[in-house]
Amino acid sequence: MSADASHPDTDTTRPHPARVYDWLLGGSSNHPVDRKVGEALPGETRGNAARNRAFMHRATAWLARNGIAQFLDIGTGIPTEPNLHQIVQAVRPDDEDPYAVVRSLVGALPAGSFLVLSHGTTDQHPEWGRSIESAYEKGAIPLRLRTRSEVEPFFEGLELVAPGLVSATEWYREGPAPTPERSGFHVGVARIP
Template structure:
């Protein structure tokens, strides 16, 4: 059976490619660059700080023996051992009508005890003056965006044991020294353990 080649629609921006552009990557197209360029200058730093959170959280989990990280697109896992479900800079692209909390619960329900949720979520809580510019840039690119407040991000961790320091801004989450530079962030970040 022959596989159909995947066709990438380069006429429409995609959030992952916009994020790649914000991080200085090369896997993006002019349409993605256009959306990224319309975002506030702070977006590049927020994306970099978010990526640093992901690296810190993954290193901390790996040091504790978690060696399976779930890539939603292609998962081959041993569900008898802990798994880290990584939802980095993803759920803010799901509007409330798509029930992102239920989707997260469904994914977590398949994981064994001792697994973890590693989540970062876009917010304007520390940048309220930039909220409209960010929303407008994504809307012009026809990319749904639902930045959430801390109270709206907390339910993603319902039923989980939050790892210290809890749900904090991406620049505040760390386990090992040296501590990251404290600065304003466009992301909440947290790690929760499946009991």
């Protein structure tokens, strides 16, 4: 196992989804093995990662401007400038049953809290077929893309904030509106009743 000096437990001989995502965003916290997976993905994947990141910035900023002061970020991402960890606490749950994990976490939150969720998809990129998942599989990285109907259950029992469950470039609450583009992510913000 090779380790980088700043993170002695980092295995740089195997790709990691957070480092692949970092590469997609143009970051520098990745290694040749991560770049190999990223380079095997369709070219538009980089744009989709950027659009997902922009959604997260819009949703988080809107919530903060509307009085939400505590954030919980659940994912495997490496903080990429600007660092989300500066405003949220990172947690890595076991995702064996992602619906149950989300229900459990949401169930522990007080009424009036919000769930901000983005999930990868090829719905707007049918030409990609399984190429995204296959590229990750070759790097031994588990990845499960979901259709819109498979993402909807994450919001079951919650109050979706307008515009609801949409693509990453369609979600905004305050102007200016993002440029409409095809997206590789379904996103939504929901209030816990």
